[in-house]
Amino acid sequence: MQRNGGGVGASGQPWVLRRVRLTWLSFMLFFILVFFPLIAHYYLTTIDEAGGPDKRIFGPRPGGELCEAKHVQDLCRIRESVSEELLQLEAKRQELNGEIARLNLRIEACKRSIDSAKQDLLQLKNVISQTEHSYKELMAQNQPKLSLPVRLLPDKDDPGLPPPKSARACRLRSCFDYARCPLTSGFPVYVYDTGSYSWGEYIDPLVKQAFVASVKSNIYITDNPSIACLYVVLVGELQEFPSSPLPSPAELEKQLKALPYWRSDGHNHLLVHLSRKSLTQNFLYNVSTGRAAMAQSTFLEQQYREGFDLVVSPLVHALSEPNFLEVPPQVPVKRKYLFTFQGERVESLRSSLQESPPQSFEEEMEGDPPADYDDRIIGTLKAVQDSHLDQVLVEFTCKNPQPSLATEWALCGEREDRLEVLKASTFALVISPGDGQLVASAGCGMRLFEALEVGAIPVVLGDHSRLPYHQHIRWSEAAILVPKARITELHFLLRSLSDNDLLAMRRQGRFLWETYFSTSENVLNTILASIRTSIQVPAAPIREEPAQEIPHKAGKLAGTDANLADNGDLDLGPVETEPPYASPRFLRNFTYTAADTYRTWNRAPGPFHLFPHTPLDPVLPSEAKFLGSGTGFRPIGGGTGGSGKEFQAALGGNVPREQFTVVMLTYEREEVLMNSLERLNGLPYLNKVVVVWNSPKPPSDDLLWPDIGLPIVVVRTEKNSLNNRFLPWDAVETEAILSIDDDAHLRHDEIMFGFRVWREARDRIVGFPGRFHAWDVNHQSWLYNSNYSCELSMVLTGAAFFHKYYAYLYSYVMPQAIRDMVDEYINCEDIAMNFLVSHITRKPPIKVTSRWTFRCPGCPQALSHDDSHFHERHKCINFFVKVYGYMPLLYTQFRVDSVLFKTRLPHDKTKCFKFI
Template identity: 90%
Template sequence: MQRNGGGGVAGGQPWVLRRIRLTWLSFMLFFILVFFPLIATYYLTTIDEAVGPDKRLFGPRPGGELCEAKHVQDLCRIRESVSEELLQLEAKRQELNGEIARLNLRIEACKRSIDSAKQDLLQLKNVISQTEHSYKELMAQNQPKLSLPVRLLPDKDDPPLPPPKSPRACRLRSCFDYARCPLTSGFPVYVYDRGAYAWAERIDPLVRQAFEAAVKTNIYVTADPSVACLYLVLVGELQENASPPPPPPAELEKQLKALPYWRADGRNHLLLHLSRQSVTQNFLYNVSTGRAAVAQATFLERQYREGFDLVVSPLVHALSEPNFLEIPPQVPVKRKYLFTFQGERLESLRSSLQEAPPQSFEEEIERDPPADYDDRIIGTLKAVADSRLDQVLVEFTCKAPRASLPTEWALCGERDERLGVLKVSTFALVIVPGDGQLVASAGCGMRLFEALEAGAIPVVLGDHSQAAVHQHIRWSEAAIVVPKPRITELHFLLRSLSDSDLLNMRRQGRFLWEAYFSTAESVLSTVLASVRTSLQVPAAPIREEHAREIPHKAGKLAGTDANLADNGDLDLGPVETEPPYASPRFLRNFTYTASDVYRAWNRAPGPFHLFPHTPLDPVLPSEAKFLGSGTGFRPIGGGTGGSGKEFQAALGGNVPREQFTVVMLTYEREEVLMNSLERLNGLPYLNKVVVVWNSPKPPSDDLLWPDIGLPIVVVHTEKNSLNNRFLPWDAVETEAILSIDDDAHLRHDEIMFGFRVWREARDRIVGFPGRFHAWDLNHQSWLYNSNYSCELSMVLTGAAFFHKYYAYLYSYVMPMAIRDMVDEYINCEDIAMNFLVSHITRKPPIKVTSRWTFRCPGCPQALSHDDSHFHERHKCINFFVKVYGYMPLLYTQFRVDSVLFKTRLPHDKTKCFKFI
């Protein structure tokens, strides 16, 4: 041991001695800086008080005589020295405090930088992890990368194909050149100008004008014949008593072969004959059209080529479009008459078509005389009318019969008169021609489509006649087809149908008429869609609305509102934040035309558009996720399941992983909007936020938008319209859309719960505030009701999930009259969306959680607080019912809450959602 020179303690380590010395020096310095000035000040003050005001040592004194006294000079010097030292120490202390504050700011900035870098690193790790996972999934599929087929263009110098063995031998496989229509061709259609063939000028002017107007708006029509898949020729209908008359068959064949792109045999040509009358000339009957298909309303059996030619509807509305508001409502189901029929019968088919060779045609009739049940039909229907069991209207003679083919029942009176009778008829009888050689006739087609237009359910007596586009349309869903021998059982059959079945058939008939036969545009689109579907070429993709983005500055760091996002110890999403992930698009391009033809044609909106995805896509069985088809699936617990912890780490469910997009409509409420955007910070599975800026005035230049870690796209709109909420913006890259008002307050766990519920009911609106439609007994009309209720029929889209598919339908398919009323009232867009979805699905929406309304502290008073708001919504509901023809909304007493919410769980388990 050694003793320290400073008298320290011997023994121990040198660092201990140094620490002792430092501690002692620190204590002394602390005493000098703190306690010594205080003691000195106290001592001097005590002396001053002791000597009195006249003999103070350091206080003011005339002439400073006391300070000049020799015995206190030392004390004066000490006081001055201490005061100077105190001032220096105070300045040093303030300097050190400022330095400490600056260092603290730098520390906080470094902490934020570290946190941001950690988040970026976590994001990059997750991106790498997701990429590796996707790569493994792709490799597990063991599928080669396919490229699109080579686009084959026609060659004008191609040698002609050998002619078919007989005029009836043509089918698509033998008479259509598929090389001109690759699956990826887009189905371009070239329409011949009327100057290309001589008889075009004699076509009915109304038919020609309606056809040309429809051609201008059709997306498939091309002006380049070299890339055309189909060549369309309007061949009729010719004007009545046209001069000169139609050319003879030989001359007509010559003119057809002279068409510029006929290519010797007419391959890939469609000869379209549109008629406004119940009788058509059918001047193509005895004409050899080669490999060109024929589309018209009247066909004889020896003329019609099944699967190649096309039966079309008469062109009832040539130039004037029907007024959908004048169409009678679909309810009540039972109308004044159980069934009606008005017509007059002609006896023979001998002179029906003057172009037919008289001898061979007569011989054919003699070999196969028609089976005529018309006499039995007349007797049975008269007996039903005489029995008066039900009120029916049957008339077999006409005051002013319309022209018709022999053996076909002539129409009676004018069109308006016939519609007047049909509007009060539950069923409308359509008696097909007595001769089975008439495969289709314009007269029967006219009766059929007038019945659909008026909401009378067609009853077709005779099963040998073909309706329009029968290859794709299932007419049995909209009409009752009864063989003529069952005429005696017809009355019993019609009375046995339930109201729900009748209304379902009436709805389907209304859809078929509106979608396929109501206007010249729909008739042309139907003809082209039928050919395209038969060729298995997908429809053109439906257009999206281009989002013109408004530049904005993001600099405000978004916080988290504890009241809205706090979920205790419960996480709401995966541990690692997912990078933005767009929903896969157009995965079923060829399915719609190859295997899903029935649904495409017989369910709204029809086969005219190709959608990126729909809420009706099929779902894989559960084991497929683990046996070869697990791409994109994220099962809970890897398939073992689990409670809260495992539940929050993966989406699970029956469909692959996905995210959702928030679409927020706003109008000149910048502070409210910024607060709402901040509340989205940290929300799991959020892809991006699309802010629909509905004001003509752009956002303030100095406005700082919150940084929520995800893109915020601010979309400029053409005009202030609530319909902009549902435009299918191209910026929305997910199937799921959360439509939310800028003043709606939702907790994160509520949003997550709604998203998970929507994933199991993708075809429905899933949201929070519920409303219902109430019946006004006094006025026999509908009312909008927002009171608390145990039954509801609407979920407001101010806070609701829905599929982007419905945004396309709302903007491009739903009747324009509804969107016009939304613009007129600046109201009711949420009701319109509920009407649309319930009309398409025939299902009510789904309400989640107990939330019924929203409170926005500090927000300006909403329009919904105005009494006129509710009066307008009453009017909207009744107007929408008139447009649809019935009330599509359905009641539900169903509400969804979280599984395990009130369930007692073991201590090692957690609930799926703590507060829901």
């Protein structure tokens, strides 16, 4: 049998050959139908482009003779139909693509509109939520808002208070009319013109001139006596002329009662007696002053009314101001002499004290004093000097003693000679008068003033003496107060004090001298502040710098900076964007005056200003925010805590919610500025941006500012000064300020971390680039250093948070010489701010994150790249040290990173900050 694969067909041909022939015919037919028309069209097209077909070879074009062949007519007709359909399809495709592009544009516009509407809706929902939350907090407080009381002035002929039993029984409660001084009055003070009363012509011309100049600059002075709370009369020091003797006590009393607003008893009057000498008159001793208080440097016990009259210091610098650069430095601690005293005892001429008041102050001081320790003091101090255990200088006789009161120790020689001795003294002895009834004397006041001026720590012997403003100033922080009975232990006591305590006392003494005694303006301010504090009226609010805005156009949408780090699946703030929220202001007005008197009088800057808020406000305990005092608090997780997601949703911390203001200084770098502003887009807790335009040339008219969803306030400055960075602009409505250069490049998570850290250290500078002050051993001076170091003492304010409180102090309280040097060098303002904060707090700044610089890549070169920049900063540091009298900067050896950074966490927990 044969296999089917090798069989023969019906025609007698093998089956394989027949199959091959059919395959070949099929291929030829396919070639004719498909490829021949294409080849023919190609050749025809080519020949046509070359000049026309050669009809001898090819004949007519398709559609003509070529297409007359039957086997290609159908193919040509199909080709033409297909080509036409393809052209139609291509046109249709292009039309559809255009329609798709237009629809995509409409879709994108709709998406943006929807996103904007969603943001507006979220903003409105958040505003409603915050309003409801605030309303609930207000209702939970159960403390209604109080409006200011209406001020009612008494009639001019008001009989006033019932008279006290005697003039010596006067106290504020019995002799001062509080009705004229409501808490909200602002403490208006009317000062009598010295030409309006007859004895005004006898007043020391220098004292009078200094007093008048100080009155003109005082913010409390009013020329409307009908609204005045206090009436001030300058009564002395008087000068006696041969042709015109001083008025007698009776005449003086009569003239006082003739003052137009005396109102029969002189209530709410203050008689100010200022003297430039160690021997001062006490011509008011036998004058009945009624209910008028007295402010002078000399008082007898029978005359002084505790809590009513004021002990003031002598007016040493009447018209001239002290040169703070000539004040000796506070270090080294120990000086040549352990202590010094130069004086000569003025023997008393009085035989015995009288039971009834004498006719004059001089008669009162006549006679012998009662038993005193003066002889024992002389013997003990001489023994210490002869022992040579320490080098001391004591002299009990003078070649040129100054006139002094009886029983008092007269000053020796001229003021310049005394200051030279005190500059070499660690301690300066101030021996109280031998007569215990002389509770205050100008001689002791002069010794105290000169000791504080040059940094010699006063040692006051005698516990019966009243030091200036002792009701408010805690003198034990600046002076050693020792009873005379302990004179034998004085040497041991002075040797036992540590250097730390001595420098703290010397520094406090310098503060008291500069703030209260150094100038005539300070003397008047202190007198008025003492009265105002005693009647519990708050100080006048410190002024703010009005922001003169430069109009600008915001038309450029801020994009997302590609350099900003991805924070993973965490937001940096609440899901709903917070509306602008200004920090509460002046909530502790009366607390400062009524309950915080010690701090306001004994810590810089003193009691002369009322601040809208300070970084020193007390902090509630943790449970208070959940038990009755939760106003404004936003605890993490509602109080349960949490990791990254819960942490980012609320500020938490120990103080209520708040926002911060970016203050950016710029000078004619518009492109750099615009880029920096764009990088702030979407930054949580940002209240607004204040751009300090430091150039006299305004911004370009065609400059489009980025729209970051928050106000950008462009402030015009009077001159190009780096001090403008720290002006307390009224446009800044938050306690927290982020001071940032226009070329600083910080990520959002870094800024947020710095803000959270600052909230826990509100009294310090918290920022990113750290620097330190280094000691130059060869030149015995300070250097500014920016090298990498394990210690730092400064944080540059080109990228740092600080409290607005320090902007007030920098601009209005810090010595003017420092601001002048900043303007001279156009440099060092950041060093000056670090000096100020460390001087006030005695704490170093806080550096956050591992950053050592903050400049943006590719920005134009800054001034800090110039070599002279560092030389100027060396000079600045040493100059500032001279102004302060010591080096305020303190070292720190740590920086702050976020909790849980580099910590291995379970899968259901997240970091606080991913990269910090």
